[in-house]
Every structure is written in C-alpha cells, then in structure tokens.
Amino acid sequence: MSSLYKENSGWRLQFDLGEKRYKIRLGKLPQKNAETIQSRVNELVNAKDGNYSYSQESARWLSGIGDDLHEKLASVGLIAPRQSRNLAAFLEAYKSERTDWKPSTLGAFNTAAKHLLEFFGEIRLRDVTPEKADAYRSHLIQEGYATAFVSKLITQARNYFNVAKRRKLVDENSFMEVKAGSQVNKNRDYIVSDDEAEALINACSNAEQRLIIALGFYAGLRIPSELGGLRLSEIIWDTNPDNGISRDRFIIHAPKTEKKGKPTRCCPIFPKLKPYFLDVIETMPEGQDLIFSGYAKRKSMGSFFDRLAKKAGITLWTKPAQNLRLTASNRVVREFG
Secondary structure, eight states, rough: EEEEETTTTTEEEEETTTTTEEEEEESOHHHHHHHHHHHHHHHHHHHHHHHHHOOHHHHHHHHHHHHHHHHHHHTSSSSSTTOOBBBHHHHHHHHHOOOTTTHHHHHHHHHHHHHHHHHEEEEEEGGGHHHHHHHHHHHHHHOOOOOHHHHHHHOOOHHHHHHHTTSSSSSSTTTTTTTOOOOOOGGOOOOOOOHHHHHHEEEESSSSHHHHHHIIIIIIIOOTTEEEEEEEEGGOOOTHHHTBBOOEEEEEEOOOGGGGGGOOOEOOTTTTTTTHHHHHHHHTTTTBBBTTTTTOOOOOOOHHHHHHHHHOOOOOOHHHHHHHHHHHHHHHHHHOO
16 A cells, blocks of 8 residues: 655655555645545556556546656556657657558658658657747748648648647647648649640550540549549440430549548539540450559659650649649639539
8 A cells, every 4th residue: 555645845655566665756736636646556556566457447547647647657667658758659659540541641641740850859749839839830931841831731730739639648739829821822823724735635655644634634633543443334424316415424533532521523524525535445455444443552643744744845834733623623613603
C-alpha cells in the first residue's frame, strides 16, 4: 500500500514496488485529487507485483491524465511511457494507423510532416507552443511558398494537433488560432485554348493517349485518379435514331469525393468527345472492361504532359491536368448554364 504525505511544496506519494521504495511528488492539488491518484497507484502497484493487467477504469484514467503525471508514473516502472509524445513519433504512429488513406492523401501527409519536422526538429508535442506555431507559418512565407500551399500546410498541421489533443497528448491545439488563408492559388489558373489542346492530341502516339487529353479538355476528368475506374460496361449509349438527339453518357468513379458520399458521377459524352471514345473501344481486346487498365494506381502524369508539349512544340501551362479540368468546367457553364 502507498502512503500520502502533505508537504509545503504539495503532496508526495510513497510506495514500495518489489524491493524498492519510490516517491512521486504530486505538487499542490486538492486532497481529493491526491487521494484519487493514490487509489489508482495502489492498483497499478498490485497489478505490477501480481503480473496481471489493471482494470479498464484505470486504463481510461491513465489516458486522461497529463503528461507530467504520466511521465512520473512511467519513470518508476508502473506503466509504459507514452510513445507518441515526440512530434516525429506521433506523426509516424498516426500515419501507420491510417490504412484507409489513398495514395494522394498519404502524399499530402508526407509533405506536411516533412515541413513540420524540418522546422521543429526533435521536439515534444507539448513544446509546440502557439508562438512556435506562428513562427512556423512565418518561416513558410519567408521561404517563398505560395499562399495556397502555406494555407494547406497550416490546415494539415491543425488537423494533426486536433488528433493529438483528442488523445490527451497535448492540452491545446497550438495551430488553432494560426491564420491559414485560402488554399486556392488563382495565379496558377489557366484556360487552355482549342489550339493548345489540339496540339497535345496530335502529339499523342495512340488512341488511348488522345482519349486522356480529350477527357480532361472536354469532360473535366481528374487525371489520373479518375482514369482507372472507367469501364466499357458503364458507358450508356442512348442516341434517338429518329431525331438524332444524343443522351450518351458514362459513369466516372471519383476517389476524391468518395468519402463525401459521392463515389460516382454521370457525365455526358459530348459530341467532340465521342470520336475519341470510339477509337479506343475499337482497339480494346475482347472481354476487357477497364478502358485504362494500366492507370488504376497511377499517381502523377506530369512527365506525360511534358513529353507531349515538347513533341507538339508548345509551352506547357502550369498544372496541366487541373487546368484542362478548369477549362472544361468553364466551357460547360458557359454553354449550358
């Protein structure tokens, strides 16, 4: 059993574990709180001596105590130290838990973690103060990063520290009041002209490549994430033979909006897009359903666009895939409202 003493500096707890006697200084706190700690420590000591697990109630109590007390209990061998108190260890542990993340989300996490660790280094989570969080944002701006990119990094840091706070690893989210700002960088928006899109299409070496450019330019697909899910069986050919009115359409599987309850959307096969679809369908092996069978796990197509632009003899605009989609979106709004 333990003993509880009151001193000028606060409460002190003394107990025997094995053949050794330990003392833990609890500091100044109400007697009721000190007695609660004593009761829990008694159970932890008995569990340690008897080589059995302590109760779930004590486990919940341990998960809710602060780092100082947890560290004191761990230092005398009553419990294991918290593994995620260090920023690097926390980020790595959290990443290993998120087996549900898609490659793009994992990539964004790795980028955010890289910048956090480059600035903060080996630091405990609780030592990331609001002042240091402000300094981190200032550092990113001084490094010349775009406002939208800085905003994204701050938002991600805020999300990770929300997780740390929920798990009682920190008392507050130091990034909660740090200004994030807009994540939209209008300076990188570019409307692709018909001539530029045609030049890329003409530089393609096969029907599959031509369809990729056409899907971005005419249908606004997210490239490459929405290519891998396109299926021949999900194309609906619906043209009225009497009047020629077409309602041809196809299903798009959208990984980006899947978690928001929108796993798919239906897109018209616009007249200028249809020939590119037909060309690819003619070359597909019998029995194959996936239109782009080799693009299911493709993460980036930057080199693909670079090669086409060089071959076409044009200057490639920034964010080629995203701006093809932006151009398609503007066209659809302009023509159909």
